[in-house]
Amino acid sequence: MTASNHRRTKGAGTIIHRKDGSWEFRREIERDPATGRRRYISAKGRTKSDARERFDAKIAEMERTGLLPGAKSPYLKDYAERWLEEYRLNVKPTTYRTRAGRIHACMEVIGCVRLTDLTADHIRKCMRVLSKRLAPSTLKDHYVSLKMMLDQAELEELIPVDPCRRVKPPRVEPTETRILSPDQPKQLIEAVPNRGAKRRGPASTVDVDEMWMLLFELAFAAGMREGERYALMPYELEQRDGVPGIHVQQQIQQYGNPDEAVIPGWLKAEHLYGILWLTTPKTHAAHRFVPITESLWQRLWARIKRLGIGPKDLIFTNSRGNPIRSGTERYNWNKALKAAGLPEVTIHSARHWTASMTARANMPDDARTAIMGHTSISMTNHYTHRDTASLARLLGQAIPDLHDDTDVVDVQVIDEAA
Structure with missing residues (x-):
């Protein structure tokens, strides 16, 4: 409620002197393009000059950033x-x-x-x-x-x-991601106990070795992303129609320290430790059920029971009980590769290996995208690398024999130097 309302020329705004003695400057701007409702810019102050100063500052800021047309275009x-x-x-x-x-x-x-x-x-x-x-x-x-x-x-x-x-976008030549051959992931996993990595903290060497072996196996066998594997909890292990598997429904991401990170209202995120947060999967498609072997299922549960891991506790942690970091996993991955005498490949290449093996097995496109947690088959194909053996087999099935062996002529090679 106003004590007095002094009208100014159109576009200049309105000065309002309220009953409590405060002042308000108000100016109508263009209607909201989405709703058609009238919009105003206003500023209040204990004195008329204070209100005017705040109003002018707000107008200047809106003009500076382009929210309000001004005399000059914003930088x-x-x-x-x-x-x-x-x-x-x-x-x-x-x-x-x-x-x-x-x-x-x-x-x-x-x-x-x-x-x-x-x-x-x-x-x-x-x-x-x-x-x-x-x-x-x-x-x-x-x-x-x-x-x-x-x-x-x-x-x-x-x-x-x-x-x-x-302007033409900068040219980018595609680079091929190097992956392991079909039988090499097993060699990598078996080499974990021999990797020679230094152990820190009170954790058992057997438990630490088992952790890396399971994490690497999940990367290959389930195609799980790094953050999804780090965030794995017992409650995500499910059996559907008698089939053991992992219901991937969360991941760990680096969002920053709690006093610095800005978490949008629509994003579900829980602070875990340091800059690490427990949050939802990368996309809606990444929320998926991935079947795993009975052997892997049993070994995961054996670890959970032996270490007394609760339903919503992390299955994999460091010696201090904190979440696994990518740098630590990368260090142990490289050590295992070296111990196994395998070529240097990135740990993310394990997902490329999974996509490639599903293609090798002629798995339908919809099943492949579902396993990988991709939104389209084009992305899954980007992760797919056909090995020479599978290409030769497929080509052999597609192309008939174009040469009749009965027409082969025996040729005797004579050594003239003899």
């Missing part, structure tokens, strides 16, 4: 700041961290250009500068990130067209 770096704040609310913290890093790198090159002055040449310059220190695939992701932001600026009508549309 690209200011618009990026606002875009990232909105983007942060709709993605997982790891996705935001990666995207923000890409955007900030671009802003170091072209951030001081105003949005309306931005051209395709600025985009090309940005890519040229960044290409001196970035791998092609990473450079392309910088381009994609910049395009995402400028597409939004175009939708907001801050620019007539996204200049990225006039």
